[in-house]
Amino acid sequence: MLRGRILWLVSVFIFGLFISGLTAIPLLQETNWLANLAGDNDRSVSGEWLMRVHNALFQTQSQYPFLFYGTDWLAFGHFVIAIAFIGAWREPVRNRWLFDFGLIACVLVIPYALVFGWMREIPLWWQLIDCSFGIFGTFPLWLCRKWTRELEQGVKSQSV
Numbered sequence: 494m495l496r497g498r499i500l501w502l503v504s505v506f507i508f509g510l511f512i513s514g515l516t517a518i519p520l521l522q523e524t525n526w527l528a529n530l531a532g533d534n535d536r537s538v539s540g541e542w543l544m545r546v547h548n549a550l551f552q553t554q555s556q557y558p559f560l561f562y563g564t565d566w567l568a569f570g571h572f573v574i575a576i577a578f579i580g581a582w583r584e585p586v587r588n589r590w591l592f593d594f595g596l597i598a599c600v601l602v603i604p605y606a607l608v609f610g611w612m613r614e615i616p617l618w619w620q621l622i623d624c625s626f627g628i629f630g631t632f633p634l635w636l637c638r639k640w641t642r643e644l645e646q647g648v649k650s651q652s653v
Contacts, residue, residue: 495640495643495644495647496585496644498636498640499581499585499637499640499641499644500582500585502633502636502637503578503581503582503585503633503637504582505633506578506595506630506633506634506637507575507578507579507582509630510571510572510574510575510578511571511572511575513571513626514567514568514569514570514571514572514575515568517564517565517567517568517571518564518565518568520550520561520564521547521550521551521554524543524546524547524550525547527543527547528543528544528547531543538616538618539618542616542619574598577591578591578595581637585637585640585641585644586641586644586645586648589638589641589642589645592634592635592637592638592641593638595630595634596631596634596635596638598627598630599626599627599628599630599631599634600627600631601627602623602624602626602627602630603624603627603628606620606623606624606627607620607624610623
């Protein structure tokens with residue numbers, strides 16, 4: 494039961510990393526889709542920001558397509574981290590250090606997003622969305638860490 498909950502949450506975490514990585518590749522197509530969804534009359538703060546981002550990506554694609562190579566590597570990083578968590582999925586007690594690693598990474602998302610978001614003139618509301626990935630990532634990892642310790646204690650008490 495406890496192991497099943499750990500496996501389920503680690504699977505969700507791996508899936509989230511994988512999907513997050515996938516979204517870092519087709520940026521121009523994604524913003525085009527969102528811009529079409531929002532429509533030309535969206536004058537909200539988020540609508541204007543979306544159009545600004547889309548226009549910048551369009552211009553970058555036409556003049557400097559090699560810059561997208563950086564987000565390709567960002568995606569790769571997400572995929573590699575997801576692969577690393579397969580170790581925690583297969584043997585959570587033996588690889589419980591991955592939960593600590595993940596929690597540290599999630600905590601570091603917040604200052605990273607705020608500092609570099611400020612430096613790159615990203616609107617605060619978007620920086621907070623980026624921070625939310627770190628915040629939401631801590632919940633499954635913290636539970637997995639807690640449950641893995643309980644699982645380990647149960648294994649130790651059975652062997653005594």
